[in-house]
Amino acid sequence: MVERNDHLRLNRYDHYILRMRRVASGFSPIVALNRRSGKPLHKQVYEAFCAAIVGRNLRPGQRVPSSRFLATELKISRIPVLTAYSQLLAEGYFETRPGSGTFVSSSLPDQWISLERGQSASPQVRSARRVLSKRSAVVPSFRPLPWINRWGAFIVGQLAFEHFPFQIWASLVNRHVRNVRVNSLHYSDPMGSETFRSAIAQYLRTARAVSCEASQIMIVSGTQQALELAARVLLDPGDKVWIEEPGYRLARNAFALAGCRLIPVPVDAEGLDVAAGIKQCRGARAAFVTPSHQFPLGVTMSASRRLQLLDWAHRSASWIIEDDYDNEYRYESMPISSLQGLDRHSRVIYLGTFSKTLFPSLRLGYAVIPTDLVQRFLAVRNAMDVYPPHLYQAVLEDFIGEGHFARHIRRTRLLYSERRNVLVEAISKEFGAGIDVLGADAGVHLVATLPKGLFDRPISDAAAHQNLWLWPLSTCYLGRASQQGFILGFGSTTPRQMPDAVRRLRHIIESQ
Numbered sequence: 001m002v003e004r005n006d007h008l009r010l011n012r013y014d015h016y017i018l019r020m021r022r023v024a025s026g027f028s029p030i031v032a033l034n035r036r037s038g039k040p041l042h043k044q045v046y047e048a049f050c051a052a053i054v055g056r057n058l059r060p061g062q063r064v065p066s067s068r069f070l071a072t073e074l075k076i077s078r079i080p081v082l083t084a085y086s087q088l089l090a091e092g093y094f095e096t097r098p099g100s101g102t103f104v105s106s107s108l109p110d111q112w113i114s115l116e117r118g119q120s121a122s123p124q125v126r127s128a129r130r131v132l133s134k135r136s137a138v139v140p141s142f143r144p145l146p147w148i149n150r151w152g153a154f155i156v157g158q159l160a161f162e163h164f165p166f167q168i169w170a171s172l173v174n175r176h177v178r179n180v181r182v183n184s185l186h187y188s189d190p191m192g193s194e195t196f197r198s199a200i201a202q203y204l205r206t207a208r209a210v211s212c213e214a215s216q217i218m219i220v221s222g223t224q225q226a227l228e229l230a231a232r233v234l235l236d237p238g239d240k241v242w243i244e245e246p247g248y249r250l251a252r253n254a255f256a257l258a259g260c261r262l263i264p265v266p267v268d269a270e271g272l273d274v275a276a277g278i279k280q281c282r283g284a285r286a287a288f289v290t291p292s293h294q295f296p297l298g299v300t301m302s303a304s305r306r307l308q309l310l311d312w313a314h315r316s317a318s319w320i321i322e323d324d325y326d327n328e329y330r331y332e333s334m335p336i337s338s339l340q341g342l343d344r345h346s347r348v349i350y351l352g353t354f355s356k357t358l359f360p361s362l363r364l365g366y367a368v369i370p371t372d373l374v375q376r377f378l379a380v381r382n383a384m385d386v387y388p389p390h391l392y393q394a395v396l397e398d399f400i401g402e403g404h405f406a407r408h409i410r411r412t413r414l415l416y417s418e419r420r421n422v423l424v425e426a427i428s429k430e431f432g433a434g435i436d437v438l439g440a441d442a443g444v445h446l447v448a449t450l451p452k453g454l455f456d457r458p459i460s461d462a463a464a465h466q467n468l469w470l471w472p473l474s475t476c477y478l479g480r481a482s483q484q485g486f487i488l489g490f491g492s493t494t495p496r497q498m499p500d501a502v503r504r505l506r507h508i509i510e511s512q
């Protein structure tokens with residue numbers, strides 16, 4: 001059972017619990033001594049600490065360096081430092097904890113408190129004109145929406161973390177931390193570790209029918225970085241991009257941030273309506289699609305639509321960005337082959353992630369790049385974050401190579417399949433024909449549509465007060481929502497909890 005509070009608590013793995021908020025320690029604040037001024041050194045040290053505390057560069061509870069250490073750093077005798085420290089202690093700026101050292105006081109003098117109560121540390125900031133890029137205003141402000149990043153029933157993106165093999169993972173992390181190789185510490189290949197890429201290439205060729213070699217795979221910090229990278233390499237400001245309607249908000253944001261014009265193309269029972277896209281904007285430079293399991297509606301793109309889309313891209317020299325985010329979880333049929341595997345003209349950039357199979361905070365994913373574009377992607381990536389961090393690539397390479405990844409997917413597929421069945425049954429029992437379920441064949445979420453006359457936003461807000469996290473379907477539309485409903489995650493809700501959660505959902509809807 002996974003509980004959530006400020007610090008993740010995994011009961012079965014108590015050693016992962018972070019019990020206390022730690023404060024940074026051991027760093028000296030800037031103490032600019034002027035040996036030629038008439039001011040005594042102890043006064044200068046005292047004033048430097050007061051200024052750092054009042055200016056909030058030093059925070060309550062933060063450890064301060066020992067007098068011996070600070071004296072050595074400042075190249076002065078210990079006496080002025082001791083004098084300054086005893087004055088700071090006497091005035092309540094510092095406190096000592098026996099056996100631990102000296103800290104900035106957690107109960108502060110008046111001067112500090114008045115700052116806390118609203119005076120800005122730098123008032124000139126408010127009055128000055130502060131010009132930002134127009135581009136940064138293109139994406140909506142980041143607000144913690146009630147149905148995202150919470151903990152509880154129906155949260156989208158949350159998985160059965162309690163079934164993750166943390167002990168194996170920890171032993172692999174340990175292995176790599178203990179046996180550090182010098183070349184893993186230095187700057188490395190912007191594509192990512194070659195052996196890790198080989199492991200991914202093998203997996204993609206076998207399990208996803210992706211046509212690729214390791215040399216085409218770039219390791220990224222999740223799909224989001226791959227989208228940003230692809231936009232920078234393939235598109236210019238003003239270029240038009242087809243996006244699915246309804247669709248994945250973070251993909252929209254990535255293209256909008258690159259200055260692209262978004263063309264919402266409707267999704268029907270066969271996936272993206274290619275003919276509608278051509279009618280709206282034949283000359284779009286790219287199309288973003290989730291063909292295996294459309295986000296959010298869950299449709300699988302039909303074979304004829306796939307061929308139509310590839311044909312359009314070939315004829316109009318456009319790019320297809322295929323986001324294959326959760327195809328490992330398919331319940332009613334075998335996994336669907338990738339669109340990239342059907343592409344005969346190298347028009348598809350294929351993106352995958354470990355956020356849905358392992359855990360999102362890993363921030364690891366990959367892009368499969370057409371061979372002739374690899375050099376451009378490399379150059380642009382090198383100008384962005386240089387190259388991906390090494391440690392978790394090495395850990396995941398072993399996790400895949402030693403069979404743990406395949407085993408984890410097999411186990412969780414059964415688990416999620418059961419959770420999905422219980423959810424579908426509970427919806428049918430509670431709502432009968434009142435609610436339609438869409439996209440339950442794959443992934444770790446499904447969509448429940450609302451009957452006409454009901455609106456998803458107010459219901460989601462009401463549900464959030466009862467710890468039910470319903471992602472309103474209407475928020476996935478760029479234009480006017482043609483359907484109201486909820487995206488319901490079932491990854492982290494156990495079969496025992498599910499019927500009660502659905503019953504509570506019915507009460508909330510009925511009370512609207």
Ligand SMILES: Cc1ncc(COP(=O)(O)O)c(C=O)c1O
Nearest residue numbers: 222223224248295325353355365
């Ligand atoms: C449609 C879609 N694509 C990709 C991702 C994964 O994104 P990332 O790899 O950046 O965590 C998600 C995660 O929720 C998603 O819903």
